[in-house]
Amino acid sequence: MPAFQVIHRDEGLTELVLNLIADPRTLDQPRTIVFALEATPVKPLPPDFRRTLTGLGNTHTFTGGPGSYSHLVPAYKGSQRHPTGWDGAWTPDGNMVNSPFPADWDLNRFFNLELAKTGKLYLPYQTLNYTHLTRQLDPRTQGLEGPELWHIIGPEIECKGNGGWCMTPVHMQYRLYRYRDWIRHSSLRGFYFDNAYPILCADRGHGCGYALDDGRIQPTFTLFNMREFYKRLRTLIVAEGIEPCIMTHSTDTFMPAAYAFVDVMMDGETYRYRVPKETAPALAPPAPGATVADADVTAAAATDTDGLAAELIAAEAAATPEAREPATDPAPWRRYWSEYWPPEHFQVFGPPQHWGIMAVTMAYQKHGEEAPADQVARNGSAFLAYLLLHDTEYYLGASRGARLSQAGFDLAEEMRFLPYWEPETRRALHAPAPDVLVGGYQQGDLLLIVAFNRSRLPVRQLPVTVELGALGWGEAGARAGVVEFPKDMKDRGEALAAARRQVLAGGEGGTGGPAAGGGLAVTLDIEPHTFATATILCVPAERK
Ligand SMILES: [Zn+2]
Known part of the structure; x- marks a missing residue:
């Protein structure tokens, strides 16, 4: 039985049932349970939101790496210089650096403005729950950074019990201080926050956690602080006269109260590949005609996102009946993707009208447990159908948008x-x-x-x-x-x-x-x- 149930009893009557105790037990003393209702009005969607979504993609978010979108901007073609500096760049030893400031302020601003001319959005890659504590290179990034900063504020930020950084007031102030300067200088519309899930923390000094009757500390999530962080970040962007576009990668954690001030939430990535690699049986070689490669980050970096959209559509068109034939193996990942993923999941997470937040998904991301090409071909059509049927876009390419455009629709206008x-x-x-x-x-x-x-x-x-x-x-x-x-x-x-x-x-x-x-x-x-x-x-x- 789910912890929360929403039951429509009648027209105009909805019951919320909270199943508070999961197993039979006797309460030997009174227990107080406090409820709060976080009423979250739904934001109106911009009329051109479907066009906005076609401007998103890894290639102009993970900037700085070899082959990234930065190299598609003529000024940077072939250059080893990173237009954005640390943000989203990859270090020579393969680690990504994601501090909340650019390495070179002027190059960063130039990059953003150049990209905007092509209808793409530069949303610098950040992780919500930590940064790499990089030192600043540009002297205009004033104040302490790196390990020196962490020495002072680390104890007030480090999450107790779950790893990562807790969204404490100190953490929030630090990010907002850096982001305000960055937004103001580079005219940013927002950021891409990866790992934007809430994490558990039991540090009472943060205001996290609470004591149980037996003295143990029950950790808590910082949902309200996440909400406040995004709200204040949005305010900073609006104060600069810029239309915000704050994006989170929030797979399985679509919580409208915490994300009310976010513009785009992303679902997906690993959800199609949850079967561990070692238990996955070998698949038959790809069927003739099923030659579509997975749209992984490398491929995304080597091409443009419109190309990827075309690729997904081509996958759908090229899949032969043989490629579409599911194996009889009962393992879920060998079934059709659309059997594995019930449409009800997307009915809740997909339509932006529910939340006032645009939704994108990333089902075709390669991540360790890759789906072979024939599976992609088999499922390309189902995936694209789910996008179209739930008013959702593919994050790595404007597949839904391309389909609507082909049907004569204007993505910039309401529909x-x-x-x-x-x-x-x-x-x-x-x-x-x-x-x-x-x-x-x-x-x-x-x-x-x-x-x-x-x-x-x-x-x-x-x-x-x-x-x-x-x-x-x-x-x-x-x-x-x-x-x-x-x-x-x-x-x-x-x-x-x-x-x-x-x-x-x-x-x-x-x-x-x-x-x-x-x-x-x-x-x-x-x-x-x-x-x-x-x-x-x-x-x-x-x-x-
Ligand atoms: Zn905490």
Whole structure:
């Protein structure tokens, strides 16, 4: 039984059940349990948030290393100089350095401004729960640093019982002091905080932990201090007149109260590879056609993120039926990724509308227990479908964004997300197949239908009915039809105009059809654990 249960009893009534005692026991004296409700309003999302997400990626976060994005900026091509200095750089012995200040302030500012011209975000890599205590190189980084600093403040920061740095007031002040100077000088929109999970600490001197009846100290998390840290950091960025973009890598720790002032939370990385390597059986060699490499950090550094997006889409297209055939081995990692990962996980963590925080995920990161290429090919389509169906982006490449752009959508503008689990969506889009998840996006006159077959059987000639009235397209005289945009669409306006002509010319037996009061049926063929899409364009009466 879970510790917390949220039960919807009735329309407008939700019960929160707290299961406080995990096993049968007798309480021999009164026990006081104090509750607090941390009410967290949901931030409004910027209308262009999906475009913002396409500007993220390791290559311009882990700056400084050989082959990083810094080398794609012409001024640094071939240079051994690190534009950002210590932040996110790799030392010759392979350790990453992540102190909260740049080595060279001017190079750092230049790098950020150059990158912004390409629509990419420079979010210097930091770890929330420690730094490497590097000494400053630029004299403008004033004050103590390195071991001398740690000698003074270490005891007030070091976590007792769990390793790492506790988010104590001293720790918070130190970071905010450094970050304020860095933001002010380099015009940073934010940082990428890795290891941003809360850690346990039992140091009563920090204000952490509490005494149990028997005298033992129960450690506690510093969730409220994390919340305060991000809130104050956000305030510093706003005070500089900059739109913040604070990102955390928070796999399995999506806690809206602690992260309320964060803009992007990242899930994933190791969650697909939890089976220990030594117990994993050897896989058959990759099937012909399944040649897509994992998008690891090295690959990311060697290419640009748009290339990676294309790679994921190519993986989805290139997977042969053989490559998609799951092994009969019951080990979870040999099953389809989408069998292993229930959609309910993504229904909670994915949609940014829940939290006011944009979500990204990193399922294809290579990390020790790599998935072989054939598994990637087998699962590329399922992964991309999950991104599309949960309004989530792939952190290492703008896969979801690229798909929406291909369907004629403008990422800079607002669009309506249609979650497959919402009754409202089911009124607008329905298909007579329980294992097919049907959702999508609507923007102006465009609708993208995403249909994912979460079963091991192919689905043939599936009729998906689009209720035009439920999409606000039911007016008399309107026409709607399935359209396709050229792969290499140059001018979106022109492509939309051509698509409108296509719908109007459709007529009987064509792609167009009367919209008023009716539905439009789209037929789809979908292989096991892959998805199909269709783009519908509605031409209102006055546009004809
Ligand atoms: Zn502590």
